[in-house]
Amino acid sequence: MKKNDIILLLCVLLLCSVIFVVVFFAMGNSGDTAVVTVDGEEYARLPLEEDTELLISTERGTNLLVIEDGKAFIKEASCPDKVCVRTGAATEIRTVVCLPNRVTVTVEKGE
Amino acid sequence: MKKICRAGAAVLLCAVCLSICSCSSGTKKKYTTTYFDYFDTFATITVYANSQKDFEVWDNIFKSELEKYHQLLDIYNEYEGVVNLCTLNKDAGQGAVRVGDELFDFLIFTKEAYTLTGGYTSVALGSVTSLWKQAIADKTPPTPEALEEAAKHTDISSVLLDDIVRSVYITDKDMRLDAGALGKGYVAEVICERLVNAGCENFLLDLGGNLSAFGEKPDGTVWYGGIQDPDGDGELSLSLNISGLTLSTSGSYNRNFSFHGLIYHHIINPQTLYPENTYSSVSVLCPSGANADALSTALFSMSFEDGMALANTLERTEVIWIFADGSIKSTDGIELDQNKN
Numbered sequence: 046m047k048k049n050d051i052i053l054l055l056c057v058l059l060l061c062s063v064i065f066v067v068v069f070f071a072m073g074n075s076g077d078t079a080v081v082t083v084d085g086e087e088y089a090r091l092p093l094e095e096d097t098e099l100l101i102s103t104e105r106g107t108n109l110l111v112i113e114d115g116k117a118f119i120k121e122a123s124c125p126d127k128v129c130v131r132t133g134a135a136t137e138i139r140t141v142v143c144l145p146n147r148v149t150v151t152v153e154k155g156e
Numbered sequence: 157m158k159k160i161c162r163a164g165a166a167v168l169l170c171a172v173c174l175s176i177c178s179c180s181s182g183t184k185k186k187y188t189t190t191y192f193d194y195f196d197t198f199a200t201i202t203v204y205a206n207s208q209k210d211f212e213v214w215d216n217i218f219k220s221e222l223e224k225y226h227q228l229l230d231i232y233n234e235y236e237g238v239v240n241l242c243t244l245n246k247d248a249g250q251g252a253v254r255v256g257d258e259l260f261d262f263l264i265f266t267k268e269a270y271t272l273t274g275g276y277t278s279v280a281l282g283s284v285t286s287l288w289k290q291a292i293a294d295k296t297p298p299t300p301e302a303l304e305e306a307a308k309h310t311d312i313s314s315v316l317l318d319d320i321v322r323s324v325y326i327t328d329k330d331m332r333l334d335a336g337a338l339g340k341g342y343v344a345e346v347i348c349e350r351l352v353n354a355g356c357e358n359f360l361l362d363l364g365g366n367l368s369a370f371g372e373k374p375d376g377t378v379w380y381g382g383i384q385d386p387d388g389d390g391e392l393s394l395s396l397n398i399s400g401l402t403l404s405t406s407g408s409y410n411r412n413f414s415f416h417g418l419i420y421h422h423i424i425n426p427q428t429l430y431p432e433n434t435y436s437s438v439s440v441l442c443p444s445g446a447n448a449d450a451l452s453t454a455l456f457s458m459s460f461e462d463g464m465a466l467a468n469t470l471e472r473t474e475v476i477w478i479f480a481d482g483s484i485k486s487t488d489g490i491e492l493d494q495n496k497n
Contacts, residue, residue, distance in 0.1 A: 082190065084192065085189070085190065085191070085192070126409070126410055126411070128365075128384075128409070128410065131384045131409070132384060133382075133384075137186060138202055138360055138373070138379060138380070139382065140188060140190060140200050140202065140362065142190060142198045142200065142362075144192065144197060144198045144364070147192045149190045149198075149200070151188055151202075153186065154186065
Protein backbone atom coordinates (compact mmCIF):
# COMPACT_ATOMS: atom_id res chain seq x y z
CA MET A 46 0.00 0.00 0.00
CA LYS A 47 2.73 2.39 1.00
CA LYS A 48 4.58 1.56 -2.20
CA ASN A 49 1.48 2.26 -4.30
CA ASP A 50 1.07 5.61 -2.64
CA ILE A 51 4.60 6.53 -3.60
CA ILE A 52 3.91 5.39 -7.16
CA LEU A 53 0.80 7.55 -7.22
CA LEU A 54 2.78 10.51 -5.95
CA LEU A 55 5.44 9.98 -8.58
CA CYS A 56 2.77 9.68 -11.27
CA VAL A 57 1.20 12.95 -10.20
CA LEU A 58 4.61 14.62 -10.15
CA LEU A 59 5.32 13.27 -13.63
CA LEU A 60 1.93 14.51 -14.84
CA CYS A 61 2.73 17.93 -13.38
CA SER A 62 6.03 18.18 -15.16
CA VAL A 63 4.55 16.93 -18.43
CA ILE A 64 1.79 19.56 -18.26
CA PHE A 65 4.31 22.23 -17.31
CA VAL A 66 6.55 21.35 -20.24
CA VAL A 67 3.61 21.20 -22.68
CA VAL A 68 2.17 24.53 -21.51
CA PHE A 69 5.60 26.16 -21.48
CA PHE A 70 6.41 25.14 -25.02
CA ALA A 71 2.92 25.77 -26.34
CA MET A 72 3.16 29.34 -25.07
CA GLY A 73 6.66 29.72 -26.40
CA ASN A 74 5.68 28.54 -29.84
CA SER A 75 2.62 30.71 -30.33
CA GLY A 76 4.47 33.96 -29.79
CA ASP A 77 3.45 37.48 -30.70
CA THR A 78 2.17 38.17 -34.17
CA ALA A 79 2.22 41.31 -36.28
CA VAL A 80 -1.16 41.78 -37.95
CA VAL A 81 -1.32 43.95 -41.05
CA THR A 82 -4.61 45.30 -42.38
CA VAL A 83 -5.30 47.27 -45.55
CA ASP A 84 -8.51 49.30 -45.68
CA GLY A 85 -9.90 47.34 -42.73
CA GLU A 86 -9.22 43.90 -44.23
CA GLU A 87 -6.56 41.59 -42.86
CA TYR A 88 -3.62 41.54 -45.25
CA ALA A 89 -0.97 39.48 -43.48
CA ARG A 90 0.03 37.89 -40.16
CA LEU A 91 3.70 37.50 -39.39
CA PRO A 92 5.39 36.02 -36.31
CA LEU A 93 7.63 38.54 -34.53
CA GLU A 94 10.19 35.82 -33.84
CA GLU A 95 11.40 35.72 -37.41
CA ASP A 96 13.26 38.68 -38.86
CA THR A 97 11.64 39.43 -42.17
CA GLU A 98 10.46 42.15 -44.54
CA LEU A 99 7.10 42.54 -46.23
CA LEU A 100 6.33 45.01 -48.98
CA ILE A 101 2.69 46.00 -48.52
CA SER A 102 1.70 47.03 -51.99
CA THR A 103 -1.76 48.37 -52.78
CA GLU A 104 -3.32 50.66 -55.35
CA ARG A 105 -2.76 53.56 -52.96
CA GLY A 106 0.97 52.98 -52.50
CA THR A 107 3.56 50.91 -50.73
CA ASN A 108 4.76 50.43 -47.16
CA LEU A 109 7.79 48.34 -46.26
CA LEU A 110 7.13 46.43 -43.03
CA VAL A 111 10.25 45.20 -41.27
CA ILE A 112 10.34 42.67 -38.44
CA GLU A 113 13.61 42.81 -36.58
CA ASP A 114 14.56 41.69 -33.06
CA GLY A 115 10.92 40.99 -32.22
CA LYS A 116 9.76 44.44 -33.31
CA ALA A 117 7.51 45.33 -36.24
CA PHE A 118 7.80 48.75 -37.84
CA ILE A 119 7.34 50.51 -41.17
CA LYS A 120 10.77 51.30 -42.55
CA GLU A 121 9.80 53.01 -45.79
CA ALA A 122 6.56 54.28 -47.28
CA SER A 123 5.38 55.92 -50.47
CA CYS A 124 3.05 58.27 -48.58
CA PRO A 125 3.97 61.96 -48.37
CA ASP A 126 3.72 62.44 -44.59
CA LYS A 127 5.66 59.36 -43.36
CA VAL A 128 3.69 59.36 -40.12
CA CYS A 129 3.75 55.56 -40.18
CA VAL A 130 7.55 55.57 -40.31
CA ARG A 131 7.79 58.11 -37.49
CA THR A 132 5.45 56.15 -35.24
CA GLY A 133 8.08 53.48 -34.65
CA ALA A 134 7.39 49.92 -33.60
CA ALA A 135 3.88 48.55 -33.27
CA THR A 136 2.96 47.21 -29.86
CA GLU A 137 -0.09 45.49 -28.47
CA ILE A 138 -1.68 48.88 -27.84
CA ARG A 139 0.08 51.05 -30.38
CA THR A 140 -1.29 50.56 -33.85
CA VAL A 141 0.95 51.95 -36.55
CA VAL A 142 -1.24 53.66 -39.13
CA CYS A 143 -0.54 54.90 -42.62
CA LEU A 144 -3.52 57.08 -43.41
CA PRO A 145 -2.85 57.74 -47.11
CA ASN A 146 -2.32 54.04 -47.87
CA ARG A 147 -4.94 52.83 -45.37
CA VAL A 148 -2.49 50.41 -43.79
CA THR A 149 -2.38 49.43 -40.11
CA VAL A 150 0.09 47.26 -38.21
CA THR A 151 -0.68 45.99 -34.74
CA VAL A 152 0.64 43.24 -32.48
CA GLU A 153 -1.38 40.34 -31.12
CA LYS A 154 -0.08 38.59 -28.04
CA GLY A 155 0.45 34.86 -28.28
CA GLU A 156 -1.90 32.74 -26.18
CA MET B 157 1.47 7.66 6.34
CA LYS B 158 -1.08 6.55 3.79
CA LYS B 159 -3.27 9.52 4.66
CA ILE B 160 -0.40 11.92 4.42
CA CYS B 161 0.48 10.58 0.99
CA ARG B 162 -3.10 10.85 -0.18
CA ALA B 163 -3.27 14.40 1.14
CA GLY B 164 -0.05 15.15 -0.68
CA ALA B 165 -1.42 13.70 -3.88
CA ALA B 166 -4.60 15.73 -3.52
CA VAL B 167 -2.63 18.91 -3.01
CA LEU B 168 -0.54 18.17 -6.07
CA LEU B 169 -3.64 17.46 -8.15
CA CYS B 170 -5.12 20.74 -7.03
CA ALA B 171 -1.89 22.47 -8.01
CA VAL B 172 -2.06 20.87 -11.44
CA CYS B 173 -5.67 21.94 -11.90
CA LEU B 174 -4.86 25.46 -10.76
CA SER B 175 -1.92 25.74 -13.09
CA ILE B 176 -4.10 24.69 -16.02
CA CYS B 177 -6.85 27.09 -14.98
CA SER B 178 -4.47 30.00 -14.59
CA CYS B 179 -3.27 29.47 -18.13
CA SER B 180 -6.74 29.81 -19.54
CA SER B 181 -8.17 32.40 -17.14
CA GLY B 182 -6.84 35.46 -19.01
CA THR B 183 -9.84 35.21 -21.30
CA LYS B 184 -9.97 38.90 -22.21
CA LYS B 185 -8.64 39.25 -25.68
CA LYS B 186 -7.50 42.32 -27.50
CA TYR B 187 -9.74 43.55 -30.31
CA THR B 188 -8.98 46.47 -32.55
CA THR B 189 -10.46 48.17 -35.62
CA THR B 190 -9.31 51.13 -37.68
CA TYR B 191 -11.59 53.29 -39.81
CA PHE B 192 -10.38 55.61 -42.56
CA ASP B 193 -13.56 57.29 -43.69
CA TYR B 194 -14.04 59.93 -41.00
CA PHE B 195 -12.62 63.38 -40.29
CA ASP B 196 -10.01 63.10 -43.02
CA THR B 197 -7.91 60.91 -40.72
CA PHE B 198 -7.83 57.47 -39.17
CA ALA B 199 -9.77 56.30 -36.13
CA THR B 200 -8.69 53.26 -34.13
CA ILE B 201 -10.43 51.59 -31.21
CA THR B 202 -8.61 49.01 -29.07
CA VAL B 203 -10.51 47.11 -26.40
CA TYR B 204 -9.87 44.09 -24.19
CA ALA B 205 -13.14 42.19 -24.31
CA ASN B 206 -14.44 38.82 -23.20
CA SER B 207 -15.87 38.04 -26.59
CA GLN B 208 -16.08 39.21 -30.17
CA LYS B 209 -19.75 39.94 -29.50
CA ASP B 210 -18.97 42.40 -26.70
CA PHE B 211 -16.43 44.10 -28.88
CA GLU B 212 -18.85 44.41 -31.78
CA VAL B 213 -21.33 46.29 -29.59
CA TRP B 214 -18.67 48.84 -28.63
CA ASP B 215 -17.17 48.97 -32.09
CA ASN B 216 -20.64 49.75 -33.47
CA ILE B 217 -21.01 52.63 -31.01
CA PHE B 218 -17.58 53.87 -32.06
CA LYS B 219 -18.39 53.67 -35.74
CA SER B 220 -21.90 55.14 -35.53
CA GLU B 221 -20.76 58.13 -33.42
CA LEU B 222 -17.86 58.74 -35.80
CA GLU B 223 -20.22 58.67 -38.73
CA LYS B 224 -22.77 60.93 -37.04
CA TYR B 225 -20.25 63.59 -36.05
CA HIS B 226 -18.38 63.28 -39.31
CA GLN B 227 -21.59 64.33 -41.04
CA LEU B 228 -22.46 67.04 -38.49
CA LEU B 229 -19.03 68.68 -38.69
CA ASP B 230 -18.55 68.27 -42.45
CA ILE B 231 -18.04 71.66 -44.12
CA TYR B 232 -17.93 70.35 -47.71
CA ASN B 233 -20.95 68.08 -48.05
CA GLU B 234 -24.56 68.10 -46.95
CA TYR B 235 -26.43 64.94 -45.99
CA GLU B 236 -30.08 64.18 -46.38
CA GLY B 237 -32.01 65.06 -43.25
CA VAL B 238 -28.95 66.50 -41.48
CA VAL B 239 -28.34 70.15 -40.67
CA ASN B 240 -24.56 70.35 -40.43
CA LEU B 241 -21.76 72.93 -40.57
CA CYS B 242 -21.99 72.96 -44.36
CA THR B 243 -25.68 73.92 -44.09
CA LEU B 244 -24.88 76.66 -41.57
CA ASN B 245 -22.11 78.04 -43.78
CA LYS B 246 -24.41 78.10 -46.80
CA ASP B 247 -27.13 79.87 -44.82
CA ALA B 248 -24.74 82.42 -43.28
CA GLY B 249 -26.28 85.88 -43.22
CA GLN B 250 -29.73 84.55 -44.02
CA GLY B 251 -31.30 84.16 -40.62
CA ALA B 252 -31.54 81.62 -37.82
CA VAL B 253 -31.30 77.90 -38.57
CA ARG B 254 -32.65 75.22 -36.27
CA VAL B 255 -30.07 72.54 -35.51
CA GLY B 256 -30.09 69.22 -33.68
CA ASP B 257 -28.97 68.93 -30.05
CA GLU B 258 -25.62 67.37 -30.92
CA LEU B 259 -24.53 70.16 -33.25
CA PHE B 260 -25.89 72.83 -30.90
CA ASP B 261 -23.95 71.37 -27.95
CA PHE B 262 -20.83 71.26 -30.08
CA LEU B 263 -21.22 74.94 -31.00
CA ILE B 264 -21.69 75.84 -27.32
CA PHE B 265 -18.40 74.03 -26.68
CA THR B 266 -16.63 75.94 -29.47
CA LYS B 267 -17.56 79.20 -27.75
CA GLU B 268 -16.18 77.87 -24.45
CA ALA B 269 -13.02 76.73 -26.22
CA TYR B 270 -12.61 80.19 -27.76
CA THR B 271 -12.74 81.73 -24.30
CA LEU B 272 -10.50 79.05 -22.78
CA THR B 273 -7.80 79.59 -25.39
CA GLY B 274 -8.06 83.38 -25.57
CA GLY B 275 -9.27 83.17 -29.17
CA TYR B 276 -6.38 81.02 -30.40
CA THR B 277 -8.75 78.14 -31.19
CA SER B 278 -11.71 79.45 -33.14
CA VAL B 279 -14.48 77.68 -35.00
CA ALA B 280 -15.11 80.93 -36.88
CA LEU B 281 -11.78 80.97 -38.72
CA GLY B 282 -13.09 79.05 -41.73
CA SER B 283 -12.66 81.85 -44.25
CA VAL B 284 -8.92 81.89 -43.43
CA THR B 285 -8.38 78.14 -43.00
CA SER B 286 -10.09 77.43 -46.33
CA LEU B 287 -7.44 79.59 -48.05
CA TRP B 288 -4.72 77.57 -46.32
CA LYS B 289 -6.33 74.24 -47.22
CA GLN B 290 -6.27 75.33 -50.84
CA ALA B 291 -2.67 76.50 -50.35
CA ILE B 292 -1.60 73.09 -49.05
CA ALA B 293 -3.23 71.46 -52.09
CA ASP B 294 -1.51 73.96 -54.44
CA LYS B 295 1.74 74.06 -52.44
CA THR B 296 1.62 77.88 -52.67
CA PRO B 297 0.75 80.17 -49.76
CA PRO B 298 -2.21 82.57 -50.13
CA THR B 299 -1.51 86.26 -50.75
CA PRO B 300 -1.47 88.57 -47.71
CA GLU B 301 -4.31 90.56 -49.30
CA ALA B 302 -6.52 87.49 -49.57
CA LEU B 303 -5.76 86.59 -45.95
CA GLU B 304 -6.50 90.14 -44.72
CA GLU B 305 -9.81 90.15 -46.57
CA ALA B 306 -10.78 86.71 -45.21
CA ALA B 307 -9.83 87.73 -41.67
CA LYS B 308 -12.55 90.41 -41.69
CA HIS B 309 -15.08 87.60 -41.39
CA THR B 310 -13.77 85.71 -38.37
CA ASP B 311 -15.45 87.50 -35.43
CA ILE B 312 -16.94 84.69 -33.35
CA SER B 313 -19.56 87.06 -31.89
CA SER B 314 -21.22 86.87 -35.33
CA VAL B 315 -22.27 83.33 -34.38
CA LEU B 316 -25.47 83.72 -32.39
CA LEU B 317 -26.69 80.69 -30.46
CA ASP B 318 -30.26 80.66 -29.18
CA ASP B 319 -30.51 77.92 -26.58
CA ILE B 320 -34.26 78.19 -26.19
CA VAL B 321 -35.18 77.25 -29.75
CA ARG B 322 -31.74 75.71 -30.38
CA SER B 323 -31.00 77.76 -33.45
CA VAL B 324 -27.84 79.23 -34.94
CA TYR B 325 -27.66 82.57 -36.70
CA ILE B 326 -24.45 83.54 -38.44
CA THR B 327 -24.88 87.28 -38.97
CA ASP B 328 -21.86 87.67 -41.28
CA LYS B 329 -22.68 86.14 -44.68
CA ASP B 330 -18.97 85.65 -45.51
CA MET B 331 -18.16 83.84 -42.27
CA ARG B 332 -17.35 80.15 -42.53
CA LEU B 333 -17.31 77.72 -39.61
CA ASP B 334 -14.54 75.11 -39.53
CA ALA B 335 -14.30 72.47 -36.79
CA GLY B 336 -10.84 71.28 -37.83
CA ALA B 337 -9.07 72.83 -34.84
CA LEU B 338 -11.19 71.19 -32.17
CA GLY B 339 -13.74 68.77 -33.62
CA LYS B 340 -11.82 65.52 -33.25
CA GLY B 341 -11.16 66.00 -29.54
CA TYR B 342 -14.78 66.85 -28.87
CA VAL B 343 -15.91 63.74 -30.73
CA ALA B 344 -13.38 61.62 -28.84
CA GLU B 345 -14.85 62.85 -25.56
CA VAL B 346 -18.41 62.10 -26.68
CA ILE B 347 -17.40 58.59 -27.78
CA CYS B 348 -15.58 57.94 -24.48
CA GLU B 349 -18.74 58.81 -22.57
CA ARG B 350 -20.88 56.59 -24.78
CA LEU B 351 -18.49 53.65 -24.39
CA VAL B 352 -18.31 53.98 -20.61
CA ASN B 353 -22.11 54.14 -20.43
CA ALA B 354 -22.28 51.00 -22.57
CA GLY B 355 -20.17 49.13 -20.02
CA CYS B 356 -16.85 49.23 -21.80
CA GLU B 357 -14.34 49.06 -18.95
CA ASN B 358 -11.10 49.57 -20.80
CA PHE B 359 -10.31 51.07 -24.16
CA LEU B 360 -7.90 53.15 -26.14
CA LEU B 361 -9.10 55.47 -28.90
CA ASP B 362 -6.78 57.02 -31.44
CA LEU B 363 -8.41 59.69 -33.58
CA GLY B 364 -5.67 60.75 -35.93
CA GLY B 365 -3.11 60.96 -33.14
CA ASN B 366 -5.49 62.14 -30.41
CA LEU B 367 -5.23 59.36 -27.83
CA SER B 368 -7.98 58.81 -25.27
CA ALA B 369 -7.78 55.95 -22.79
CA PHE B 370 -9.98 54.57 -20.08
CA GLY B 371 -9.49 51.94 -17.39
CA GLU B 372 -6.68 49.43 -17.19
CA LYS B 373 -5.52 46.60 -19.35
CA PRO B 374 -6.46 43.12 -18.05
CA ASP B 375 -2.96 42.62 -16.62
CA GLY B 376 -3.54 45.68 -14.43
CA THR B 377 -1.13 47.93 -16.29
CA VAL B 378 -2.15 51.36 -17.49
CA TRP B 379 -2.45 52.61 -21.04
CA TYR B 380 0.54 54.49 -22.35
CA GLY B 381 0.52 57.15 -25.00
CA GLY B 382 3.54 58.33 -26.86
CA ILE B 383 4.71 61.47 -28.55
CA GLN B 384 6.49 61.09 -31.85
CA ASP B 385 10.06 62.12 -32.15
CA PRO B 386 10.13 65.13 -34.47
CA ASP B 387 13.35 63.87 -36.07
CA GLY B 388 11.36 60.98 -37.42
CA ASP B 389 13.75 58.21 -36.50
CA GLY B 390 10.82 56.18 -35.24
CA GLU B 391 11.60 56.43 -31.55
CA LEU B 392 9.09 58.03 -29.24
CA SER B 393 10.18 61.15 -27.43
CA LEU B 394 8.01 60.41 -24.41
CA SER B 395 5.70 57.75 -23.10
CA LEU B 396 2.99 58.84 -20.66
CA ASN B 397 0.34 57.15 -18.55
CA ILE B 398 -2.90 58.25 -20.21
CA SER B 399 -5.50 56.12 -18.42
CA GLY B 400 -8.57 58.29 -17.89
CA LEU B 401 -7.01 61.06 -19.95
CA THR B 402 -6.62 62.34 -23.49
CA LEU B 403 -3.27 63.09 -25.05
CA SER B 404 -3.70 65.45 -27.98
CA THR B 405 -0.75 66.39 -30.13
CA SER B 406 -0.71 69.20 -32.67
CA GLY B 407 2.22 68.85 -34.99
CA SER B 408 3.52 70.61 -38.04
CA TYR B 409 4.81 67.37 -39.56
CA ASN B 410 1.34 66.53 -40.89
CA ARG B 411 -0.11 68.30 -43.90
CA ASN B 412 2.59 70.76 -44.81
CA PHE B 413 4.50 72.08 -47.79
CA SER B 414 7.58 74.16 -48.33
CA PHE B 415 7.64 77.25 -50.50
CA HIS B 416 10.78 79.31 -51.15
CA GLY B 417 12.48 77.54 -48.26
CA LEU B 418 9.73 78.18 -45.71
CA ILE B 419 7.57 75.44 -44.22
CA TYR B 420 3.83 76.03 -44.17
CA HIS B 421 1.45 73.68 -42.35
CA HIS B 422 -2.20 73.44 -41.37
CA ILE B 423 -2.28 75.01 -37.89
CA ILE B 424 -3.03 78.67 -38.47
CA ASN B 425 -2.39 81.38 -35.88
CA PRO B 426 -5.56 83.55 -35.86
CA GLN B 427 -3.48 86.57 -34.82
CA THR B 428 -0.95 86.47 -37.68
CA LEU B 429 -3.08 84.41 -40.14
CA TYR B 430 0.02 82.29 -40.81
CA PRO B 431 1.26 78.95 -39.47
CA GLU B 432 3.93 79.25 -36.77
CA ASN B 433 7.19 77.32 -36.79
CA THR B 434 8.27 77.73 -33.16
CA TYR B 435 7.50 74.11 -32.33
CA SER B 436 7.43 70.86 -34.20
CA SER B 437 4.71 69.64 -31.86
CA VAL B 438 2.73 70.62 -28.78
CA SER B 439 0.96 67.95 -26.75
CA VAL B 440 -1.68 68.41 -24.08
CA LEU B 441 -2.65 65.76 -21.53
CA CYS B 442 -5.86 66.38 -19.58
CA PRO B 443 -9.09 64.62 -18.58
CA SER B 444 -11.21 66.34 -21.24
CA GLY B 445 -10.59 65.17 -24.79
CA ALA B 446 -12.31 68.25 -26.15
CA ASN B 447 -10.16 70.64 -24.14
CA ALA B 448 -6.98 68.69 -24.93
CA ASP B 449 -7.51 69.13 -28.67
CA ALA B 450 -8.54 72.80 -28.45
CA LEU B 451 -5.59 73.58 -26.18
CA SER B 452 -2.96 71.78 -28.26
CA THR B 453 -4.11 73.73 -31.32
CA ALA B 454 -4.01 77.04 -29.43
CA LEU B 455 -0.67 76.44 -27.71
CA PHE B 456 0.94 75.63 -31.04
CA SER B 457 0.39 79.25 -32.10
CA MET B 458 1.25 80.84 -28.73
CA SER B 459 4.67 81.76 -27.37
CA PHE B 460 6.09 79.33 -24.81
CA GLU B 461 5.71 81.91 -22.02
CA ASP B 462 2.07 82.64 -22.84
CA GLY B 463 1.33 78.94 -23.26
CA MET B 464 2.92 78.04 -19.94
CA ALA B 465 0.98 80.83 -18.22
CA LEU B 466 -2.27 79.49 -19.70
CA ALA B 467 -1.45 75.88 -18.78
CA ASN B 468 -0.70 76.88 -15.19
CA THR B 469 -4.20 78.32 -14.80
CA LEU B 470 -5.77 74.96 -15.68
CA GLU B 471 -6.18 72.03 -13.33
CA ARG B 472 -4.86 68.57 -14.23
CA THR B 473 -3.52 69.88 -17.52
CA GLU B 474 0.02 69.05 -18.62
CA VAL B 475 1.78 70.27 -21.72
CA ILE B 476 4.85 69.11 -23.62
CA TRP B 477 6.39 71.51 -26.12
CA ILE B 478 8.83 70.05 -28.63
CA PHE B 479 10.62 72.96 -30.25
CA ALA B 480 11.67 73.10 -33.87
CA ASP B 481 15.31 72.59 -32.80
CA GLY B 482 14.35 69.37 -30.99
CA SER B 483 14.56 70.72 -27.43
CA ILE B 484 11.72 69.77 -25.10
CA LYS B 485 9.98 71.70 -22.35
CA SER B 486 7.02 70.72 -20.22
CA THR B 487 4.79 71.75 -17.36
CA ASP B 488 5.85 70.65 -13.86
CA GLY B 489 3.64 67.55 -13.81
CA ILE B 490 5.66 65.86 -16.54
CA GLU B 491 9.00 64.44 -15.51
CA LEU B 492 10.89 64.60 -18.74
CA ASP B 493 13.98 62.60 -17.81
CA GLN B 494 12.20 59.78 -16.07
CA ASN B 495 9.72 59.36 -18.87
CA LYS B 496 12.30 59.42 -21.57
CA ASN B 497 12.29 56.10 -23.42
